[in-house]
Amino acid sequence: MQARTAKISFQGAAGPIDCVLDTPMGAARGWALVLHPHPLHGGARENKIVTTIARACVQNGLIAVRPNFRGVGNSAGEFDMAVGETADMLQLVEQFQQAYPDAAAGKWVLAGFSFGTSVAAQVYSHLGEHAGRTPDALLLAGSAVDRFKFRDINVPEDTFLVHGEVDEVVPLSEAMEFGRQHSLPVVVVPDASHFFHGKLIILRQLIEQRLASV
Structure with missing residues (x-):
């Protein structure tokens, strides 16, 4: 599915975000918020994992919103360890x-990669505690939720957790422990690194399979 891309x-x-x-050419059936990796390590909305997830969302009829966190691009402020970002x-x-x-009245997907998973999980948890509408799906790739956790985490039992077998940034054992704590299955991509080098097609297929049930 083709998309129209516009800045907003x-x-x-802290100021502008x-x-x-990324908007589908046809009528949108909902939207997705896709969050990027660590701002101090080159993370930005153009990250290839972020754009891969966003394309999968657009393919499934969702408007994909890709923000830059504080201090990235033209976003105001400075890195705030997920507190300000959340x-x-x-x-x-x-x-x-x-x-x-x-x-906004349609389906809503919340997704994150690496540092973005921590922000996504804490956004979900806040909404759940304050009687806000929670997303219809939570997608976490290369999860680093606990590394930047500043509050209790409460994620849904159908959270999609995907991780690379040979992740050199967030070891698979860390993702497994997060899955264990929250009773979540972990989808492991064999031989995949943190940035899923050479595995983006597999990652996109996995994301599209999850979105098909949303």
Whole structure:
């Protein structure tokens, strides 16, 4: 499915949140918020895992929102160990719902890669605790949730957790422990590194299979 891509800005606690919207050519059936890896290690919305997830979402009829976290691109502020980033994403969610009510009324997917998984999991947990609408699917790739955790985590039992077998940044054992703590199965891609080098097609197929049930 082809997409239209446009830049858009939302307002976070530290100032503007620099985003890109990938919109399906046909009518959207919902939206996805896709969060990038560690800002201090080159993480940005153009990351290939982020764009792979976003393309899968667009293929499934979702508007994909790819924000830059604080201090990346034209986003205001400085890296805040997931605390400020989580607050910003909660504001973005509220603003998107107001600006795009039709898409917001449909299906909602929340996804993250590496550092982005921690922000995604904490956004989900906050919404669940404060009676907000929670996403219809939570997708975590190369999970680093516990590394940047500042609050209790409560994720759904159908959370999609995918990890590379030979991840050199977040060892598979760490992802397995997270899965164990939250009673989640872990999908392991054999011979895949943290950035899924040479495995992006497999990753996209796995994401599309999960989205097909949303």
